[in-house]
Amino acid sequence: MNGLMFYAPHTPCHRDHRSGKTPRRRPVGRCDWAACLLLLAVAFNGCTTLARSKTDESVVSARQLSLRGINAAQQGQFQEAQVFFNRASEMCPLDEKIRYHYAETLWQLGSRTQAVAHMEEAVRLSGGNADLVVRLGDMYLAGGDLQRAAVQADAAIQANRQLASAWALRGDVLRSMGQDEEALASYHRALSNQSHYPHVQLAVADIYGRQRRHARALATLRTLADGYPSGETPTQVLVLQGLALKELGRYEAAAETLASAAKQQKPPSTEVLAYLAETQWLAGDAANARLTLQTALSQSSQEQAAEPLMAQLLTLQQKLTGDMRL
Structure with missing residues (x-):
């Protein structure tokens, strides 16, 4: 018979009782060889399935820990969240979402160097996800590393030119560099992709205010206020609107x-x-101005207000007492 041939082991006690002779050893042919291969394949597949099963269990456990970490972080329990994310990242080190949440938790705890390292790893594992790239750039910017922040902004824009947060990051970097006009251009690109963007709109209003373009600042703030439900406009936005109106003489x-x-x-x-x-x-409402000032002075003495604010209050008090205009 052609091909490989395997022989069954010789068994002395195995006789043909009809003839009394020991039978010849039976050759194992191609069919038996195929059966052997099938058995090996089944055995190997069983090992692979077992390994995969263990891996799947680790992934499931890691994600459960991550969910517990997210819940803890949402409740402000960042120390507890850190423990969960640390265990989850050890069980599933290639999950960029776990790395992202771990980085954010460390950032909240003030461990900025570690946070940046984990966010860098999250970006690498994600293959350069634009949202993660922007968040990494924000971290660089907060740490004063404008050059690296600018690189992340450019990378995110190249990956997704419609991503508002990428343009916002570029605007923040340019604004930090003192390049207000270039920053405004980037901010407006961000707003063209996301009309209600409080961080960007406040930054735009701030630039207009410093440029003494108060009408534009007021228009920007009103658009921002219109994006909130009635009665829910943040105090900061109302204050800035009031100051812009004051600068316009209204x-x-x-x-x-x-x-x-x-x-x-x-x-x-x-x-x-x-x-x-x-x-x-x-x-021209001097009476209410005095009442408001008295409340402010009383409150400032209890709070130990900063010197510039205290000086502002005392100056106003003198002007009210003397009944003269600023």
């Missing part, structure tokens, strides 16, 4: 807006009260 509207901001705070901050008192006085 004192009554400014006082009304600042009063809304003060009512929204519980209690109102000394700074907002100082803005309100000054604006009320400019609007």
